[in-house]
Amino acid sequence: xxxxxxxxxxxxxxxxxxxxxxxxxxxxxxxxxxxxxxxxxxxxxxxxxxxxxxxxxxxxxxxxxxxxxxxxxxxxxxxxxxxxxxxxxxxxxxxxxxxxxxxxxxxxxxxxxxxxxxxxxxxxxxxxxxxxxxxxxxxxxxxxxxxxxxxxxxxxxxxxxxxxxxxxxxxxxxxxxxxxxxxxxxxxxxxxxxxxxxxxxxxxxxxxxxxxxxxxxxxxxxxxxxxxxxxxxxxxxxxxxxxxxxxxxxxxxxxxxxxxxxxxxxxxxxxxxxxxxxxxxxxxxxxxxxxxxxxxxxxxx
Amino acid sequence: xxxxxxxxxxxxxxxxxxxxxxxxxxxxxxxxxxxxxxxxxxxxxxxxxxxxxxxxxxxxxxxxxxxxxxxxxxxxxxxxxxxxxxxxxxxxxxxxxxxxxxxxxxxxxxxxxxxxxxxxxxxxxxxxxxxxxxxxxxxxxxxxxxxxxxxxxxxxxxxxxxxxxxxxxxxxxxxxxxxxxxxxxxxxxxxxxxxxxxxxxxxxxxxxxxxxxxxxxxxxxxxxxxxxxxxxxxxxxxxxxxxxxxxxxxxxxxxxxxxxxxxxxxxxxxxxxxxxxxxxxxxxxxxxxxxxxxxxxxxxxxxxxx
Numbered sequence: 001x002x003x004x005x006x007x008x009x010x011x012x013x014x015x016x017x018x019x020x021x022x023x024x025x026x027x028x029x030x031x032x033x034x035x036x037x038x039x040x041x042x043x044x045x046x047x048x049x050x051x052x053x054x055x056x057x058x059x060x061x062x063x064x065x066x067x068x069x070x071x072x073x074x075x076x077x078x079x080x081x082x083x084x085x086x087x088x089x090x091x092x093x094x095x096x097x098x099x100x101x102x103x104x105x106x107x108x109x110x111x112x113x114x115x116x117x118x119x120x121x122x123x124x125x126x127x128x129x130x131x132x133x134x135x136x137x138x139x140x141x142x143x144x145x146x147x148x149x150x151x152x153x154x155x156x157x158x159x160x161x162x163x164x165x166x167x168x169x170x171x172x173x174x175x176x177x178x179x180x181x182x183x184x185x186x187x188x189x190x191x192x193x194x195x196x197x198x199x200x201x202x203x204x205x206x207x208x209x210x211x212x213x214x215x216x217x218x219x220x221x222x223x224x225x226x227x228x229x230x231x232x233x234x235x236x237x238x239x240x241x242x243x244x245x246x247x248x249x250x251x252x253x254x255x256x257x258x259x260x261x262x263x264x265x266x267x268x269x270x271x272x273x274x275x276x277x278x279x280x281x282x283x284x285x286x287x288x289x290x291x292x293x294x295x296x297x298x299x300x301x
Numbered sequence: 302x303x304x305x306x307x308x309x310x311x312x313x314x315x316x317x318x319x320x321x322x323x324x325x326x327x328x329x330x331x332x333x334x335x336x337x338x339x340x341x342x343x344x345x346x347x348x349x350x351x352x353x354x355x356x357x358x359x360x361x362x363x364x365x366x367x368x369x370x371x372x373x374x375x376x377x378x379x380x381x382x383x384x385x386x387x388x389x390x391x392x393x394x395x396x397x398x399x400x401x402x403x404x405x406x407x408x409x410x411x412x413x414x415x416x417x418x419x420x421x422x423x424x425x426x427x428x429x430x431x432x433x434x435x436x437x438x439x440x441x442x443x444x445x446x447x448x449x450x451x452x453x454x455x456x457x458x459x460x461x462x463x464x465x466x467x468x469x470x471x472x473x474x475x476x477x478x479x480x481x482x483x484x485x486x487x488x489x490x491x492x493x494x495x496x497x498x499x500x501x502x503x504x505x506x507x508x509x510x511x512x513x514x515x516x517x518x519x520x521x522x523x524x525x526x527x528x529x530x531x532x533x534x535x536x537x538x539x540x541x542x543x544x545x546x547x548x549x550x551x552x553x554x555x556x557x558x559x560x561x562x563x564x565x566x567x568x569x570x571x572x573x574x575x576x577x578x579x580x581x582x583x584x585x586x587x588x589x590x591x592x593x594x595x596x597x598x599x600x601x602x603x604x605x606x607x
Contacts, residue, residue, distance in 0.1 A: 134319070137316065138316065138319040138320060138323055139323070141316050141319070141320055141582050141585065141586055142320060142323070142324075142578065142581070142582045142585075143540040143541065143543045143544040143581050143582065143585055144540070144541070144544055145541070145543075145544025145545060145547060146543060146544045146547065146562065146577075146578060146581055146582075147578075149544075149547055149562065149563075149566060150324075150327065150562075150566075150574055150578050151327060151330070153566040153569075153571075153574065154327060154328065154330050154331060154337060154571070155330065155331065226441075230443055233443060233445075233446075234443065234445055234548060237445050237548065238547070238548070238551070238563060238566070239567075240566070253445065253446065253449070256449075257449060257552070260449055260452060260453060260457070261457055264449075264450075264453040264457075267446070267449045267450075267453075268449075268450065268453075270446075271443065271446030271449070271450070274443055274446065275441050275442055275443075275446070278440070278441040278442075278443075279437070279441045282437060282440055282441055283437075
């Protein structure tokens, strides 16, 4: 049955990977986003091999050196050094580890919570749905940045706390999306026919509802991960993220702010790192939305 | 319409009550609010004193009832640091924040709407690429970093604007641009896609075929649809700007609520933090209610959907 359908549709003739690559290469912006994203991920994973220095190694003789292309700069420290003489490039490379860890685990937690609670709410409906959605809407009512800052201030500085904060405060969004999708799919013809031939709840969830959720979830996850990287740096900037000794983009920005008048590069480069990462993930997210969910296709083309 | 209005007001009140309870429990998240509010190096006796002073040693339901009944009368406790009622402090700082938020909103709308309309009306042109580019950059540049870079370029290097303080219209420019940049990106994207969508709608084609001038079609149909889209997200944007003002006001030493939150957090003044959190959420809920009502007034489809 399925092979006959495949033969009729030319876009189905290639393997899944082949098709994905085909779509990706057609969208230059998406391909560029993927390259940027992989660049950041790879430099985080291989930080010890690509960083020219240790991110913690101090050298007070060469403190606050400007970038190499400026007068007084040296290619020994391509992006200059901070006030303790630590190499900026190496700190930025190591800083990507904090950002990506927070983004990845934050999304993992919020997506898992969102899937479970959203599926329960959407599938059971009634009072359970009302309670779950009331709590989700409550969290969405508080301005997001404010909520994150307040909870971070209450819990204190640590990597685990930051991951938990983003994981929990983002869950309501995933709950809402999952519930909406489950509602929509549950009412569709093929689910009703599956019910009528006696398929159980588990089978319907696993076979009909979950596969339909993958597209929207992956797309939202990309944007949310980019948002978490953004806000983690914001917390670091206020001194509310990972402890001050850890090289992270937010901590570097907070530090650079103090020298903004005479050594602006101390704040400029960590910020650029955030922009590049976020740009990559946003382009990738736009592309994923086009490929995985044709219904949401942006009105560009 | 009346029924819609009534149910929205009830909903909003329930939401504010919920936020009050949520914030109450958030402050008690670590299990020991006295420890949280005491200075880091406070002696155990001092912590004990704070516990008694704020009544944290009483049963939690007693505390919650008292907190709610005080909140209903507009009393959010006394700031530990400023030794003044939290509500009074918030009201004093509110005008500065509103001024900044409105300026940022105005900047975003004034730049975004023309750009979005030009881009959406001429898909595939340079104008469209520009609109899409601005839409994307608005989303990817953190406002706290943008604020620092604006200071480096326009305050330190060029000396055009002051780098901090609230002293006349010139001091408003850099903070408003930094805070308005994210909404700007979102407005451009929404305007552009609203125009693209409306351009090909049947009624616009009908209007063209009736021989109406482009100017009239833009005013009557396209502009109207764009304004509906924008009004619907202004509530959300206010929430974002209240949060974003934490960074922007701290960087520019702007004497508003955002800067006060940051100070309160650094001073561990959690009575004040709690007050600001409830107040901001309430503010956003009310703005949301007002935009929903405005939305229902502009767009009859919403009213009749119930």
